[in-house]
Amino acid sequence: MSERDVSELSVGKVYLVGAGPGDPGLLTLRGRYLLERAEVVVYDYLANTKLLRHVPGSAEFIYVGKKGGGLHAFTQEGINKLLVEKALAGSMVVRLKGGDPFIFGRGAEEIEELVQAGIPFEVVPGVTSATAAATYAGIPITHRRYTASVAFITGHEDPTKKESNIRWDKLATGAGTIVVYMGIKNLPVITAKLIEHGRDPQTPVAVVRWASTPEQRSVEGTLATITDVVREADIKPPALVIVGDVVRLRRTIDWYEKRPLFGKRIVVTRTREQASELVALLEENGADCLEYSTINIEPVEDYQILDRELEDLDQCDWLLFTSLNAVTWFFRRLRERGLDSRRLHSVKIAVVGRATGEELEKYGIRVDLVPEKFTGEGLAEALIAEGVKGSRILLPRAQVARDILPEMLEDAGATVVVAPVYRNVPPPGRKEQLRGQLAGHGIDMVTFTSSSTVTNFLTMVDPASEAELQELFRGVRIAAIGPITAKTVQKNGLRVDVQPERYTISDMVDAIVDHYRTSGGMF
Numbered sequence: 001m002s003e004r005d006v007s008e009l010s011v012g013k014v015y016l017v018g019a020g021p022g023d024p025g026l027l028t029l030r031g032r033y034l035l036e037r038a039e040v041v042v043y044d045y046l047a048n049t050k051l052l053r054h055v056p057g058s059a060e061f062i063y064v065g066k067k068g069g070g071l072h073a074f075t076q077e078g079i080n081k082l083l084v085e086k087a088l089a090g091s092m093v094v095r096l097k098g099g100d101p102f103i104f105g106r107g108a109e110e111i112e113e114l115v116q117a118g119i120p121f122e123v124v125p126g127v128t129s130a131t132a133a134a135t136y137a138g139i140p141i142t143h144r145r146y147t148a149s150v151a152f153i154t155g156h157e158d159p160t161k162k163e164s165n166i167r168w169d170k171l172a173t174g175a176g177t178i179v180v181y182m183g184i185k186n187l188p189v190i191t192a193k194l195i196e197h198g199r200d201p202q203t204p205v206a207v208v209r210w211a212s213t214p215e216q217r218s219v220e221g222t223l224a225t226i227t228d229v230v231r232e233a234d235i236k237p238p239a240l241v242i243v244g245d246v247v248r249l250r251r252t253i254d255w256y257e258k259r260p261l262f263g264k265r266i267v268v269t270r271t272r273e274q275a276s277e278l279v280a281l282l283e284e285n286g287a288d289c290l291e292y293s294t295i296n297i298e299p300v301e302d303y304q305i306l307d308r309e310l311e312d313l314d315q316c317d318w319l320l321f322t323s324l325n326a327v328t329w330f331f332r333r334l335r336e337r338g339l340d341s342r343r344l345h346s347v348k349i350a351v352v353g354r355a356t357g358e359e360l361e362k363y364g365i366r367v368d369l370v371p372e373k374f375t376g377e378g379l380a381e382a383l384i385a386e387g388v389k390g391s392r393i394l395l396p397r398a399q400v401a402r403d404i405l406p407e408m409l410e411d412a413g414a415t416v417v418v419a420p421v422y423r424n425v426p427p428p429g430r431k432e433q434l435r436g437q438l439a440g441h442g443i444d445m446v447t448f449t450s451s452s453t454v455t456n457f458l459t460m461v462d463p464a465s466e467a468e469l470q471e472l473f474r475g476v477r478i479a480a481i482g483p484i485t486a487k488t489v490q491k492n493g494l495r496v497d498v499q500p501e502r503y504t505i506s507d508m509v510d511a512i513v514d515h516y517r518t519s520g521g522m523f
């Protein structure tokens with residue numbers, strides 16, 4: 001090991017990383033790169049905890065609490081000390097700070113301490129909440145027609161104090177757009193100061209709370225009225241105040257809060273591996289997704305049946321895949337046996353739906369048959385129409401699954417070899433959290449993408465009685481991907497509100513959007 005390596009090991013490094021304003025998609029690539037390598041992460045309440053997903057599970061997570069105090073909050077001094085201590089212990093430390101670390105973030109104070117202790121550091125800028133709040137409220141903070149200047153100010157200091165750092169007389173008319181951080185408490189005095197120093201009381205003002213998150217709320221008024229508007233709407237920190245004629249453009253540009261599923265909290269019940277597509281599409285439309293993993297997928301104990309068939313796949317006429325997981329686990333086993341896609345050269349392949357077919361393409365496999373109806377029955381009918389009498393059909397699938405497909409094919413004269421390749425197991429419970437959310441009416445909709453998600457979800461909820469089940473689901477809409485899933489919902493005493501015509505994730509999301517459009521978002 002060279003001398004340099006040794007010294008790098010002995011002292012760590014601190015990265016001050018801007019977490020962005022809230023939307024986890026607004027983190028920089030550099031920020032993500034560093035989070036993925038962090039050994040210690042120190043974060044506070046403005047940094048979205050969703051970003052912690054990027055951090056390896058082995059890292060140490062330290063929450064330093066609310067800005068401006070609170071029972072368990074660290075003091076600024078405490079945070080500075082902590083960073084020094086962790087770096088001296090040799091760790092790669094990411095200090096994750098809301099917005100941009102150097103905009104009203106006390107980032108410099110943390111750096112000064114590191115400099116004094118001789119600790120290497122780097123600062124990664126972030127999207128500051130002022131630009132994000134304006135953009136996500138449909139307000140361009142500059143515009144050729146309205147303003148050529150912007151001022152970012154803090155509203156935290158008491159504007160009536162003698163020694164104010166803000167020259168209200170110059171600011172009031174000196175900057176076209178004024179964005180006030182931490183300005184809610186002092187809003188009456190701030191607006192009064194601006195008016196007193198010559199800003200037109202009719203100047204439009206917007207206040208945006210929790211910008212760029214599903215909880216975003218914005219209200220609008222003028223310098224003269226905004227204090228009342230904020231009080232009546234009960235807007236609390238964290239919020240930004242945007243003052244200037246550009247606020248007028250909101251009427252045309254507002255986009256974020258106008259997305260069809262904005263403000264809707266939707267539960268996604270899928271396996272860990274599969275949730276991402278549904279979540280991505282729902283979030284694209286503005287929904288706030290709560291992911292509940294109802295199934296964990298695990299390997300089966302015994303692959304004998306599949307292994308035997310793989311030895312001599314030429315004997316098979318058809319290979320059927322009825323789920324994405326079947327594809328994944330089939331190929332996993334193929335690889336484990338030291339084989340690859342070439343083994344499939346002579347067998348025809350059929351799948352139950354488009355997504356499964358797309359998954360196969362990742363392995364370089366083109367599908368020979370996709371039924372028009374994306375169900376087991378649909379697939380059986382399509383195969384029977386091709387003529388399956390006397391043929392040998394391999395069906396790798398879940399350990400426990402419906403028997404209708406193999407039964408229909410065998411009735412038509414085929415030999416079906418069912419090979420279990422994975423199994424569904426319920427994950428360790430998050431019962432209390434889920435029940436709390438349902439009971440608090442914090443959930444607008446629950447989505448189900450298979451019968452087992454329904455059964456597992458209800459096992460997780462574990463209602464004591466039919467009456468309790470109905471009470472927990474009062475006001476909660478239910479979306480089911482297809483008729484079989486819907487039937488399972490109904491069998492359990494609940495009502496299905498949304499069901500797409502075609503059983504795909506994207507059709508399901510379209511149906512959910514339509515549902516809220518036509519019902520106007522009301523129950």
Ligand code: SAH
Pocket residue numbers: 021022046067097098099100101102103104105127128129130133180181182183208209210211212237238239240
């Ligand atoms: N460094 C941060 C600002 C920290 S000061 C940044 O660059 O954004 C804390 C203040 O920032 C809050 O009181 C509020 O005024 C503002 N703020 C931070 N995140 C916000 C958000 N998502 N929505 C609205 N205001 C926010």
